[in-house]
Amino acid sequence: MEVERVQAISKLSMSINTIPYEFIRSENEQPAITTVHGEILEVPTIDLNDPDEEKLVSLIAKAGSEWGLFQIVNHGIPSEVINNLQKVGKEFFELPQEEKEVYAKPQGSKTVEGYGTQLQRELEGKKGWVDHLFHRIWPPSVINDRFWPMKPPSYREANEQYTIYLRKVADKLFKWLSLGLGLEEDAMKAAIGGDDLEYLLKINYYPPCPLPDLVLGVVAHTDMSTLTLLVPNEVPGLQVSRDGQWYDVKYIPNALIVHISDQIEIFSNGKYKAVLHRSTVNKDTTRMSWPVFLEPPSDQVIGPHPKLTGNGTLAKYKSKKYGEYVYCKLNKIPQ
Ligand code: OGA
Numbered sequence: 001m002e003v004e005r006v007q008a009i010s011k012l013s014m015s016i017n018t019i020p021y022e023f024i025r026s027e028n029e030q031p032a033i034t035t036v037h038g039e040i041l042e043v044p045t046i047d048l049n050d051p052d053e054e055k056l057v058s059l060i061a062k063a064g065s066e067w068g069l070f071q072i073v074n075h076g077i078p079s080e081v082i083n084n085l086q087k088v089g090k091e092f093f094e095l096p097q098e099e100k101e102v103y104a105k106p107q108g109s110k111t112v113e114g115y116g117t118q119l120q121r122e123l124e125g126k127k128g129w130v131d132h133l134f135h136r137i138w139p140p141s142v143i144n145d146r147f148w149p150m151k152p153p154s155y156r157e158a159n160e161q162y163t164i165y166l167r168k169v170a171d172k173l174f175k176w177l178s179l180g181l182g183l184e185e186d187a188m189k190a191a192i193g194g195d196d197l198e199y200l201l202k203i204n205y206y207p208p209c210p211l212p213d214l215v216l217g218v219v220a221h222t223d224m225s226t227l228t229l230l231v232p233n234e235v236p237g238l239q240v241s242r243d244g245q246w247y248d249v250k251y252i253p254n255a256l257i258v259h260i261s262d263q264i265e266i267f268s269n270g271k272y273k274a275v276l277h278r279s280t281v282n283k284d285t286t287r288m289s290w291p292v293f294l295e296p297p298s299d300q301v302i303g304p305h306p307k308l309t310g311n312g313t314l315a316k317y318k319s320k321k322y323g324e325y326v327y328c329k330l331n332k333i334p335q
């Protein structure tokens with residue numbers, strides 16, 4: 001079966017200046033009428049170079065509990081490494097269609113890995129204006145070469161370099177988020193899988209859309225994993241929900257966008273909030289983003305940390321294996 005990629009739909013849509021009906025959102029989702037404009041309220045930006053570690057811990061803890069999302073600057077990943085990651089990803093998506101299809105997610109495959117377009121339609125039968133490529137980047141034991149593009153030739157090197165630096169950032173964030181809960185610095189990382197934590201890279205490719213006010217890229221959701229560390233390109237589009245309203249996340253060159261995801265909300269017994277977010281698309285430019293989902297191994301059991309419950313504080317979440325959590329979420333079964 002031939003799958004229609006949004007990249008191809010975009011080309012046709014741009015020439016006839018209209019889009020297929022299944023991409024048009026109902027009014028309560030359309031970005032133009034559901035986004036707060038001209039608000040001063042802004043997602044926190046945190047400078048990781050601050051020598052005052054206590055201050056950093058409290059800024060991160062506050063951002064994690066009030067927004068569930070923050071940007072980090074001076075994170076230690078050289079801009080050249082980020083630029084290369086972006087360059088090779090863009091080059092992959094600009095390959096002729098048949099060269100990308102070599103990496104297509106096989107039909108009926110159990111893993112998310114591969115090049116693709118969301119096949120399963122959402123409630124109301126709507127589709128997102130986005131194509132993607134998924135593959136794991138760490139640890140080496142879970143890497144599946146089959147889904148790493150051979151073109152451009154520097155794809156592998158650029159992704160490996162990024163992974164080296166990204167792991168250091170992730171470890172610092174787990175430490176500070178743990179301290180922010182009053183726990184030992186290694187408590188969080190140990191509980192979510194320690195060195196077995198899996199790094200799943202996704203590249204989102206949002207081609208131009210003649211009617212961007214009526215569509216969404218990725219529909220409102222929280223990420224399932226622990227943390228998501230995202231590099232965007234210069235085209236804004238990520239939005240976060242706070243107090244029932246949608247806000248644009250401003251583009252800061254070289255910043256990384258940190259999302260608190262479901263497993264950290266659970267581990268923290270609700271002190272940190274998994275951020276509800278979505279993405280919008282652009283009229284004449286392509287937006288791209290590179291989120292990395294930090295996923296516990298499938299049989300890792302995650303629940304509220306024992307020190308955060310007891311003494312009259314109830315556990316607000318069940319403890320369960322990450323794999324079961326994912327199964328329930330994807331199949332819309334209550335957790
Ligand atoms: C996602 C996501 C947002 C973005 O892929 O899970 O939320 O900015 N992407 O592309």
Ligand code: NI
Nearest residue numbers: 221222223277
């Ligand atoms: Ni997301």
